[in-house]
Amino acid sequence: MLTTLVVILATAAAEPLPNTQIEALPKSAALPGDTPAKIALGRLLFFDPILSATRDVACATCHHPQHGWADARPTPLGVHASGIGPARRLVKGAVFVPLTRNTPTILNAAFNGIESGKPFDPSQSPMFWDNRVHSLEAQALVPIRQSEEMRGEVCSEADSVSAMVQRLKNIPKYLRLFQTEITAEKVTQAIAAYERTLIAPDTPFDRFMRGDKTAMTAEQQQGMAAFQKAGCALCHNGPMLSDFKLHAIGLTDSATNRTEFRTPSLRNLKHTAPYMHHGGSTTLDEVLLFYDRL
Structure with missing residues (x-):
């Protein structure tokens, strides 16, 4: 037992104390290649349901400007549903395939992973509640591959991205706007360029x-x-008011049994209820009471 205690104390001593500084965001997230034409193309793609295999779900379906660039739902409805935000409902006869995590806002997501006093690398920006992919570009392809979000049962996961590219190639307007060969990489680069304006x-x-x-x-x-x-800045720090680390706070994920989730940003919270990874808290008062009881 003494040996174990020594190891724990040594590990704690070796870890640097968190930087609890909070500060303003940079005034721009643009990268050198974010031209007006690429941003305009990215906006068009973001709002176009052609990206989904079912052709009825756009990025904006769950990340809508009317709802803080999220969807104001505890958890989202992807394919086989209609409407926006809380009014979104399954279409008649659809089989309900639940999504288990609250939709994070895309607003300011271009700054995910930014830390006070450290260089910021957008290619390493953590995405989703579990940080499972990095960069806006990588994030854009995940919903296209997911059956519950944008793929449905139309094609296999392995074929989903190439099928999306082919759908775009079949539209003369996109052939003209891309100017060169349409690829998945160019699609995600355009969407990311647009998302970097949403700050x-x-x-x-x-x-x-x-x-x-x-x-x-x-x-x-x-x-x-x-x-x-109160020590809130131990986790909610930096320009995004998040350390972007995974923490266990006593809430699990019924789909995966995951117990650790990323610290959410506290920016623009008045527009992005409900809260927590499961969307179970409808007000900030509920969130504060939850942490007060931990």
Whole structure:
């Protein structure tokens, strides 16, 4: 037992203390290759259900601007459903295939993984609640492959991406807009270029952190002080108010038995309810009470 304790203490001592600094976002997430033409093409693709094998689900179906670039549902409905946000329903006769995790907003996702005082590499940006892929480009292909999200039963997972490319090649407008050979890589690069424009770096918090001390109300400043004093910034830190690490907080995933989930960003929360990876908390008060009981 003594040996085990020594190992635990040595491991804890070796790990650096978390950087609890909070700060403003950069004012741009654009990369050098993000031309206006590529961004416009990415926007068109983002809102076009042609990317789905069933041709009825777009990226914007679950990441809609009316709902904070999420869907305002506890968990999303992909194929075989109609409508947007809370009004989305299964079509008549459809078999319900549940998605078990809340839709994260795409707003500011271009900054996923950013840390205070460290170089930021967009190619290593962690995506999804379990950080299973990295970069906006890699994330864009995952729903296209998933049967519950955009593939349905139309084709196999192995064929889903090539079938999506072929659907685009069959549309003269896309042949003209891509200008060169349509590939999966070029599709994801265009979508990512558009998503890098979906940022909100000029909030009252950002302006306050850049030096405008009138940008936040006295009550908001008191809340920020309480946030830091309570230790919230141990996990919710950096420009995105997230350390992007996986943590066990006592909630599991019924689909995979996963117990560790990524720290969500706290940005734009007023627009992205419900909360937590399972969408089980409808208000921020419920979230605070949950953590108070841990």
